[in-house]
Amino acid sequence: MTRAHDGRRLTVVAANRAAHVLGLRPGMPLAHAQAMVPGLEVAVADPEGDADALADVAAWCLRYSPLTAPDPPDGIWLDVTGCAHLHGGEEAMLKDLLGRLGRSGVTASAAVADTPGAAWAVARHARDPVTVVPPGGQADAIALLPVAALRLPGETVAGLRRLGLDLIGQLVSTPRGPLARRFGAEALRRLDQALGSAPEPITPVVPPEAVQHTLAFREPLLTAEALRLAIGGLAEAVCAGLERAGLGARRLDLLFERVDDATKVLRAGTARPTRDPRHLARLLGERLEEVDPGFGVAAMRLVVALAEPLAPAQAAVPLAGGAGAEVDLAPLVDRLAARFGAARVFHVLPVESDVPERSARRAPPLADPGHAVWPSGLPRPVRLLAPPQPVEVLSVLPDQPPAAFSWRRVRHRVRRADGPERIAGEWWRRDGERRAVRDYWAVEDEAGQRFWLFRRGDGADPATGDLTWFLHGIF
Amino acid sequence: MAGSGRMALLEDLRERVARIERRPLPPGRLAVVPFGVPGIDAALPGGGIARGALHEAAGSGPDTEHGATAALLAASVLARAAGPVLWVSTHFDLFAPALAEVGLGPERVLHVEAGREVLAAVEEGLRHPGLAGVVGEVPGRLGLTASRRLQLAAEATGAIAFALRRSPRHDDPGLAEPSAAVTRWRVASLPSAPPLPWSPDTPGLGRARWRLELLRARGGEPCSWIVECPDAQGRLALAADLADRPAAQGPRAGRRRAAG
Numbered sequence: 001m002t003r004a005h006d007g008r009r010l011t012v013v014a015a016n017r018a019a020h021v022l023g024l025r026p027g028m029p030l031a032h033a034q035a036m037v038p039g040l041e042v043a044v045a046d047p048e049g050d051a052d053a054l055a056d057v058a059a060w061c062l063r064y065s066p067l068t069a070p071d072p073p074d075g076i077w078l079d080v081t082g083c084a085h086l087h088g089g090e091e092a093m094l095k096d097l098l099g100r101l102g103r104s105g106v107t108a109s110a111a112v113a114d115t116p117g118a119a120w121a122v123a124r125h126a127r128d129p130v131t132v133v134p135p136g137g138q139a140d141a142i143a144l145l146p147v148a149a150l151r152l153p154g155e156t157v158a159g160l161r162r163l164g165l166d167l168i169g170q171l172v173s174t175p176r177g178p179l180a181r182r183f184g185a186e187a188l189r190r191l192d193q194a195l196g197s198a199p200e201p202i203t204p205v206v207p208p209e210a211v212q213h214t215l216a217f218r219e220p221l222l223t224a225e226a227l228r229l230a231i232g233g234l235a236e237a238v239c240a241g242l243e244r245a246g247l248g249a250r251r252l253d254l255l256f257e258r259v260d261d262a263t264k265v266l267r268a269g270t271a272r273p274t275r276d277p278r279h280l281a282r283l284l285g286e287r288l289e290e291v292d293p294g295f296g297v298a299a300m301r302l303v304v305a306l307a308e309p310l311a312p313a314q315a316a317v318p319l320a321g322g323a324g325a326e327v328d329l330a331p332l333v334d335r336l337a338a339r340f341g342a343a344r345v346f347h348v349l350p351v352e353s354d355v356p357e358r359s360a361r362r363a364p365p366l367a368d369p370g371h372a373v374w375p376s377g378l379p380r381p382v383r384l385l386a387p388p389q390p391v392e393v394l395s396v397l398p399d400q401p402p403a404a405f406s407w408r409r410v411r412h413r414v415r416r417a418d419g420p421e422r423i424a425g426e427w428w429r430r431d432g433e434r435r436a437v438r439d440y441w442a443v444e445d446e447a448g449q450r451f452w453l454f455r456r457g458d459g460a461d462p463a464t465g466d467l468t469w470f471l472h473g474i475f
Numbered sequence: 476m477a478g479s480g481r482m483a484l485l486e487d488l489r490e491r492v493a494r495i496e497r498r499p500l501p502p503g504r505l506a507v508v509p510f511g512v513p514g515i516d517a518a519l520p521g522g523g524i525a526r527g528a529l530h531e532a533a534g535s536g537p538d539t540e541h542g543a544t545a546a547l548l549a550a551s552v553l554a555r556a557a558g559p560v561l562w563v564s565t566h567f568d569l570f571a572p573a574l575a576e577v578g579l580g581p582e583r584v585l586h587v588e589a590g591r592e593v594l595a596a597v598e599e600g601l602r603h604p605g606l607a608g609v610v611g612e613v614p615g616r617l618g619l620t621a622s623r624r625l626q627l628a629a630e631a632t633g634a635i636a637f638a639l640r641r642s643p644r645h646d647d648p649g650l651a652e653p654s655a656a657v658t659r660w661r662v663a664s665l666p667s668a669p670p671l672p673w674s675p676d677t678p679g680l681g682r683a684r685w686r687l688e689l690l691r692a693r694g695g696e697p698c699s700w701i702v703e704c705p706d707a708q709g710r711l712a713l714a715a716d717l718a719d720r721p722a723a724q725g726p727r728a729g730r731r732r733a734a735g
Contacts, residue, residue: 327558327559327604327605327606328605329559329585329603331603332561332585332599332600332603332606333585335599336587336596336599336600339592339595339596339599340587340588340589340590340592340596344587344588344589345585345586345587346585346586347581347582347584347585347586348569348571348581348584348586349581349582350572350581356570359572360570360571360572360581362586365585369581369582374571374572374575374581376575376576376707379680380570380572380573380576381543381570381573382541382543382544382546382547382569382570382573382574383541383543383546383568383569383570384568384569384570385568386568410537415666416666416667416669416678416679416680417678417679417680418678418679418680442680444666444667444680444683446666447536447537447664447665447666448663448664448665448666448667448683448684449536449537449538449664450664450680450683473570474538474541474543475543475544475573475683
């Protein structure tokens with residue numbers, strides 16, 4: 001528990017969970033609290049220290065979104081527009097955020113909504129620590145919350161409650177004129193901000209010691225060409241800063257400050273630290289169409305949100321390398337990832353598994369290939385069907401390949417076959433695979449087309465499989 | 476003698492036009508990746524798969540949909556060209572060990588799942604210097620304009636561009652539409668020879684056998700061969716029991732058709 005002097009007497013400023021359970025509340029006189037709980041542990045409040053710590057946590061939250069801001073005394077804003085999918089959706093992101101805060105000893109609750117006001121209200125007053133208000137659902141979400149959730153001064157809240165207006169929903173259905181006369185414009189402004197009919201910009205924090213550059217324009221910029229030119233200039237300036245610091249950019253945030261005080265953000269990542277201004281400008285410029293310039297962009301700021309050490313490199317000498325020269329794929333990977341999504345640009349690397357569909361994994365580009373190798377000399381199809389497709393077979397004997405099979409209503413007579421290659425289930429992965437066996441055959445039909453078939457089970461023990469046949473690949 | 480002089484003049488002019496049309500490749504790089512099979516290389520202008528050019532390949536019959544053999548053909552050519560390879564697919568259904576089997580190791584291939592924007596991704600890759608080649612699995616049509624763009628992009632960096640044409644229709648007429656590609660290949664599976672020629676009844680599978688058809692070649696003539704599928708180094712071979720025959724299916728020497 002912490003205490004502070006409010007001018008007349010010592011009061012409780014904050015109380016931890018244990019104190020809450022004992023009935024101690026912020027705002028009560030300290031003498032009263034000490035009378036209720038003898039031996040109470042009280043520390044002196046340190047509002048400036050609190051504010052610093054809050055700013056630190058806000059800066060830490062930059063991992064989730066490029067727009068974060070502390071909201072004293074106890075809140076943090078995150079503008080997660082367009083960021084949530086990077087963390088598996090809004091709910092998953094909030095859970096991850098709270099989980100990490102919890103492990104460092106911070107108890108918090110979080111909410112996502114269309115408006116900062118609604119998120120503020122729901123985060124502080126909802127039952128669950130994590131709440132996601134669906135788009136457009138803020139009016140319903142806050143209707144049953146107390147009016148205190150509107151960030152109103154204490155006397156306004158008390159006045160509203162004297163009138164019997166306890167819930168925000170009641171406030172919404174009350175005529176606005178009398179409300180404004182009695183409580184001033186502030187009450188209505190907060191209500192409008194929560195409902196989304198009045199704007200509320202967030203002043204973002206900038207990561208400490210980030211390399212950045214800001215361009216402010218005399219005339220607001222509107223056209224894509226002008227914005228592109230500005231990006232080029234910013235990239236030059238930032239790369240010069242990176243070079244001085246011996247760093248390369250891994251993640252960049254480009255903030256567009258519009259004339260209507262809204263801030264739009266483009267975030268781009270790179271596969272490898274880089275400080276090539278042309279590459280960075282192209283990476284950001286390609287995504288310019290995602291940004292709505294509104295009535296014009298008054299200023300732009302390019303912030304290197306994540307940087308890694310990058311040693312000075314000798315400029316590449318054109319035409320120097322022959323076939324053996326190392327090719328730098330990073331710029332290509334970045335451009336493809338910016339366009340198609342990072343998950344859709346990948347290497348396929350071997351995994352030590354005999355089960356075909358598990359033997360190859362998608363690895364991030366430029367990853368270390370590791371040591372696993374695929375067995376060579378075994379027939380492996382070019383196309384793998386996922387999932388394997390059931391086929392009807394004419395099989396003569398258990399240890400023989402099928403004489404014919406039908407796939408997609410076309411009958412293929414098997415002319416030659418190679419097999420069986422027995423692949424056992426990986427019992428350490430799933431219980432169902434404890435005894436499962438697949439017998440693979442590479443078969444060639446009369447036209448010469450080759451297929452990769454397998455049968456579930458070894459043909460003798462029913463526990464190993466039900467003897468159904470599947471087509472798993474095409475050569 | 477007069478005839479041979481005219482031929483020499485024509486050769487010289489052709490070479491000059493080729494020099495004007497194509498930008499020079501970085502030194503140390505051959506202009507082509509040869510198949511290493513004299514019969515096939517002789518039918519191709521330059522003696523192999525030209526670098527800095529667009530090539531088309533498609534399967535045949537039921538394999539038109541999956542293009543498995545065409546993919547192996549492209550992989551086997553790129554396996555013998557040094558450098559990384561970008562492989563662009565609409566949705567990823569390749570089984571990478573098969574590429575490794577023809578010599579194109581997993582660490583050399585960067586995959587992109589580009590959905591409907593395969594051509595854009597291929598072009599992006601072709602504009603990146605240093606790649607051995609780019610393979611694009613093109614579903615459906617490949618227009619003249621689009622293929623011209625890819626051809627120009629390939630010329631700029633000297634990478635080999637392969638358009639793997641896939642279509643759910645068997646032998647789709649759309650695959651026969653004109654394009655700016657330098658060569659157009661069709662691969663069809665043929666019944667393979669017994670694995671042990673001296674004992675035809677031994678079960679098992681030998682090397683797969685293809686009918687490799689060169690349907691179109693700029694500056695060359697259509698041809699077809701019966702070949703055995705690429706080995707671990709990506710080399711084709713003429714089918715063993717057919718290799719000794721006279722070149723009934725090979726290019727007819729001495730007759731050339733105008734480029735076009």
